[in-house]
Amino acid sequence: MLDKFLADDLTYTHSTGASDTKASYIGKLKAGTMRYFSAEYPAEPRVQMLGKDAAITIGKVNVVTLGANNSQVHATLAFLHAFVKRHGQWQLVAHQSAKVQ
DSSP: OHHHHEEEEEEEEOTTSOEEOHHHHHHHHHHTSSOEEEEEOSSOOEEEEOSSSEEEEEEEEEEEEEOGGGOEEEEEEEEEEEEEEETTEEEEEEEEEEEOO
């Protein structure tokens, strides 16, 4: 499912500044070097349509991820997602997040 949701030309930029392609992001998830324990959205993301085949979503999410020494890291992130509709399927083409103080 994730493979269809993520565009082949995805740029996934983490709140740390590190960036992944679709292949490297999925690879880290499969290997367990990147792990999400939970993700909670305090409010619905705002959706802005950019024509009929493109949209962005802007919001915040509270996440618990895998940190150093297998610790759990809690963070609140602001994010921006860019989506494009290709062959009738919405796909994520860009992710950018930043830590909220």
